Amino acid sequence: MPSAFGLGNRMRARHLITVVAIVSFVAITITYLRRPLYVTGRDGSHLVYDTGSPAKTFEPLELANNQAHPVDQLIRDGETRFSALLARQSQTLEEAVTEYQRRYKIQPPPNFDRWYEFAKRKGIQLIDEYDNIYHSLLPFWALEPATIRGRVREALGFGDNNLMGLLIRAGGVTKIENGQEWLQQAVLGMIEDFVQFLPDMDLAFNIHDEPRVVVPHDELSRMVSTAKDVRVPLAFANSHPTNAFSARPRDVNDGKRIDEVKTTRFNVFAHQPTWTHSRLSCSPNSQARSLEDNAVDNATSYALGELGFIYNHTAFSDICNSPSLSSTYGFFDRPNSFNVVHDLVPIFSQSKISSFQDILYPSPWYWYGKVAYDEKRDIDWQKKQGKLWWRGSTTGGFSRNGGWRRQHRQQFVRKINDPYKVKILANTGEEEAPHWQPKEVRRADYRDIVDVHFSHVGQCDPGDCDAQREFFDIVKPSDQQDAWKYRYLLDIDGNAFSGRFYAFLESKSLVYKMAIFREWHEEWIKPWVHYIPLSMKGDEWLESVRYFSGEEEGKIQAPRMAEQGRQWARKVLRNEDLEVWFFRLLLERGHEVRENSAPLPIASLGAPSNVIVLRDANLPNPTSEPHAPGPAPELAEDVGPFKMRKSLGAEQILAMIEEEQAVPGQDLVNDRIDELRTQHGLVGESWTTGDKFRSVKGALTEAYTIPQLARYIRIWDANQSLGEAVGKRRSHVASTQAISWSAWRLGSSNISKRIPDQTEDPAQQSMKEMPRKEWLAERILRNCWGIGPLDESYVQGEQEVCLNDTQMTLLLSGDRGNFERTGILPRGSRRKVEIYKPHNIVRVTDTREGCRTALDLLYKELVNTKCLEVDSRIFLPVAYQQRKKKSKLHRGLREEDLKMVAGTTRTHIAYSVSQDKVE
Template sequence: TIDPVTGLAGSAVLCAVWTQWQSSRRDEPWAELICWILLPIFCKAITLPINRFDTEKVNELQRSPGPWLWLFAICIATRAVCEGEQGSNWLLPLLMPLLLVIEQYLGQGLSWPASVYPGLIFMISNTLLGTTSIALFGISTLIDFNLIRVALSITSAVASFTMYLTLLNKGSNLSRHIPHICIREDINPLSFRVTSTLVIVLSLKTITFGCAVPQVLPTITLGIFKAFTWFFLIQTAHHTTWRIAVPITTFSILSTTDPFSQSWDINSFFILVGSILLLAQIIGTIPKHPKTLWVLSLIPIIPYLLSLQAIMSSQHMARISFRNHQMHPVEEAIHVAQGELNSLIQRQSKSYTAARDEYKRRYGLEPPPGFKEWYEFAKMNQSPIIDDFDSIQRTIAPLLKLSGREVLEAMSGLYSRPDSEVWSCEYSSQKSETHCSHPRRTFDRHISLLFNRLMKDVPSGVHSLRFLVNHFDEPRVLTTSKSLTNQLSHQAGSLRQGRNGDGSSSQIWDMVSHDCNFKDLESDQSENWSTSSPDIGLVRTHSQQVDICQHPEYQHMHGLLTNPVTFRPIQGPVPVLSTGSLSTMDDILLPSPAYLEEEFQYDEAQDTDWDSKYNKLYWAGSTSGGYANGSNWRDFHRHRFVNMIHNPARDQTYWYLQQQKNGLVERVPSSFLNRRLYNVAFTRVFQCEPSACHDQRAHFNVRPWAHKDEALGYRLAFDLDGNGISGRFYKLLASRSVPLKQTIMREWHDDRLVPWVHYIPVSQEMAELPELVTYLTSTKSGQEQARKIVEQGRDWYSRAFREVDMTIYVYRLLLELARLQDPSREGAKEVK
């Protein structure tokens, strides 16, 4: 038979474990409220055993005055709010040695002899050295250096310590200062004070952050089990000490920490070891023979073993699925893309005459004045790209239908508009200098610095000219098919999507997809390659990846298309330079000044050799990408990515390629994701309304700030859009890590980058990501292909992404702009 006290302690542990397993940060304070409503009912309905002190001693204890009951209630509410905001309190293990010291001072230590237990169990449970050692180990396992969570953990720890201090039996020498609270005797007034305090706190929280409606049934269930946990803790503490509540609570936290969710093997192992040590502490604090409690060690052991089995099985299947000389789809993609790069390099013109003829063939008109000098400058600087500047012509060509004077009038009209948010920049050919001005702003976000740095050594082939540059990260110019045939319309858009929340997702999508014909949507077969393996959703080409007319699902997948921070579309044809643009917008593409800023420069001293890097995927960053209000942030691209790794939906399905019994490789669903292959987290929450910021901090495990070069320590480095383009991309391209790039933005470099040769593209859906990461990290072939992409990307970066290569692009862009706004130029009737 099981000893009654052991049974009570085991019940307390099981209820605490279930409570922790089902806990939700959002529902935590509400569940605590339900708990303290139910607890008096439980205590009155079930007779509590008398504690280990005799009746006379209990009766001699001073009854608790009202202020101390209110203090207890405030501590409960404080702890509930802190845990609702930050989750587990990683300082909780420290309370065990602190309470032990208090007990020893009060002379209220355990009365049974140490000989009942093995020496080690007694030491870690009932000595200052042992409890302190376990506390430090537990803290090191749970610790989180996020400043907000540090503050919340300290607050929660102080509240918990004060609460347990009031529950300790103190004797007459200390009870005069800190009265003893006996929950059995004081349950009704305690319940009233705790529930009243929680109601006030929840009301203030609702006023501050808005009404976050809890999940009714889960919250009620959680509250019931919280009440049972308290009920069994009260009974157990009556026979032992309130100090036992600390290892029971900490055990429930550690043992329910999902080993599948850990990014590092050592973390998962430490969690297991910590759980077993805490269980030993619990056993060492209980009288008689509680050996049966060791069965509770299965709570952390079974998930740990299952996680190891799942990881090994996943790695084994990845290694054997393509061993029969069958190419993985990634290998096929790389093979096809390599041919595209070779074709790109070989087709570039080798002489000025050839370059001029190719320009005329591509665009149906003569090159702009100064083209010969540009060609000589490009050849002198060994540019690998001479002809492929379609990204310039794509946006310049429609504007050629306007005369030079009309272009100048459009520019002047836009700049004169209130809140046009464009910079007017003037380039002086004599000084090779650019000066930018704005009606209200003074910091031009390094636009003039970009032009001054890139154009300082350019020969005098570019005439002085004026051009407009977008101030925002988001693109601006919307030129629909109707606006090209109607009168010039270039009024700054009235829609601003941001802090005021005016405008809806459907409005933005309707604007940017106005000319898309989704009804007749068909995949361009020329952009596909045939594969001998099942399709896992690999991105075929960059043009396919960013074309929103091929992807109506993007409406609910990207922050820019859901709720951008700033979206002020310029309706009508007008030349405005932006660092990135959507496929349906007509901003003229400019290299981002961020690529020249110190923060985004590649530092080889910070990089490591391939063999020394962690064999996993890394990303850390802020919640930029859109402005969050309500729950719309769940559709933002960065949030979807982090959610996929750390907060998947219960019905989340991951897809892998696996060899079946018949020998064929098929695409199979799985609920398993090997999170040991990912180190992904948010480090900052911003661009959100207070309630949305609060919800995101509660939902995501926000980590402390990460070093700007942290990604260089990993073999796979993820990169994705922010509010606009990502400034990190070139650093990753130059590094010894493989860039995995997810974007819907067009940039100036699109003509010279080849996916699957220089970087790995990732779709917005990310359905292919689990198989992709598994293949690149867990198979010999995948690691070889990843290293090959690193070498090719670094080599191409050193040849085609030098500062002079950006100069060559900007030089040619200014030639095109100079011709476009030449007052003597007539509008073209037809443009190729």
């Protein structure tokens, strides 16, 4: 019997060991929890681990540091790089354009400003990461737009090509044909909010899982060279760009039909080997194009250490590096369907193999929510089972003559459940000096951390189906939501992408992914940051799970990475994110197929507006800030600004104006406010002294109440809308509005400053802090009267002139001779006049004196113009509709109504009555 003394010593020893273990665990936990979500390296780009040359050619890189586990090193490296990517994103439109030009050596496409505004409004996280779009579309730059359009028509016109056709005309979808109903509805829903900004074009969508286009390497490389060396630089050098797509070409129909074609250049090879076809675009010097049958994979480009952890997923999924895929991946053995073309045809696919030239787009499968994540059925990490879980079918290829043995899903399920020997990494060093070395173990000893089984057998000849049922332990199908019971979830390619990835990422589990097929999100979802990548060979599979389930540091990292991936997926895999990416893709696609639609240098032109630019060619750009109306402070609903619905007609707007003016005393208030403007000489002006600006503002604030000022603004806004409603046709344009200085400096302004609540210039900053009445008074000055204080104007050098639509109509109705006759563009001078019709912009470049001269001549041309003649017949239908509907407003548009419009818009209107009179 042991003595009490000895027993006590042993108890104290065990107690001491327990205390030490607890302290060690706490120390490790604190160390990892103190790490930021994304680790930032010194330069944000370097590897955080050191590597050595491979032992043999094409073998994996050697890790120089064995003191840290390879998984830990890869996580740190991935998070360092990702942190740098987040930090360098553009914050303004101007920065986004500059970054676009730096990356792609070309200007952004037309309507890039619209896309940027759309992306910001949708809360996009990554504004610059769209390299996949550039690389997908680059070869098409080598083709004439008519050639691209013709190939799309040909592809859609042959019924058995298995393509969904979508035709866009005049900012809307006019035809959609083929494809399942859910696919049609999803694509229509994805483009609904931005289709109005797209040009007329025909789009062909692949309705198969498998990709469709692979171009031989010699032809593809020639097209890429032509695009990079000739077409793109030529477009970049265009000195007369435009922020609009060209008119619909003659070879594009009205969009009501898809014309039938009798022949096709697609070839069908279903249930046949495809490796020979698939590697056609690989370089002749690549391993996939080796002359030898036993060529080895170039693992040096993507694998790390003896177990082959994936350090470069892009290189791993590049089939040109891996000839072994010909006998280990289902798509190359016998795809379930394969309808391929070897000419460059623009086909949109949801995923593709690296060697294919399909254009990737965000999958409607995800947007439509075909595999949903039910958060209510998910459980916390601590309650989940510590196993790698997967259930699925034997998809990935069609099995014939035992072909299932060469397909990736079957190989994974077989290997991961193989009871025989496998290598893991064991720490053979001391606690303060760890040393990780490969160690051979029995895989059967780790069955408790793997639960991977087939639940269905399909896509096979009867004999092959029976053989698989006999070989594999087929389990009952499970509910997709059952996956949330497990800590580690496997996503693996099927016939193409699996379709479960987003749901897995949204869950509270850690995601593992084995994928050769590429999707649109490759730049947004990163390996070792948001998921764990797995190789095809499989030497590292078990260790990738064992590290997180068995090592203390791994047990801490696993839930942190799961939550990290979950939070990021909620930010960048929303339907809104897919729409923004798709919008960008279709804009880029659009200007490739349009004639003479060279992209616009947005940064130097600004947003669409009524502006004439007079630029002094001898002076640098100014640096002052623009002035603009600030955001409104909180206002009661009854005094909010007038908001005009586009659907309202002229008679309805008139009724609203009369309703506002019917408030007792408001007519008198409006007249007195207008008199105040006249008394201070502000009619026809756009700038005044700072003292006068503040004096008038003070007079408005002291003399009138908040509701009176608000009604004045509402009536003003309504009159502006009425002017738009009735101004349908103009034979002559006249204006009593002086050319006004504008603080929008085309050449350095950015469009985001035009978006409400985003400008941070001094004028807006001061207005944010104003009381309600002051804000309304300042809005009358700035918005209604178009007046700004001179102390906000910019320095001399680059000047702008703000004109309304009618004034621009006059200028653009003439020709070069008109400009020469008026002296705006004298013959033989070096003065440059550029007209940007979609923006209502005329840019004049000359010396300072020349710009001043042009400014004066433009002013005289506009002020001395005759008048706007309105034919009464334009308004007859309006009067008729009023009588037909028995509107409360029992009259048409009278002369006094047009005068009211003229007084508000500062445009002189002559009302000429024809023999048909208006009631």
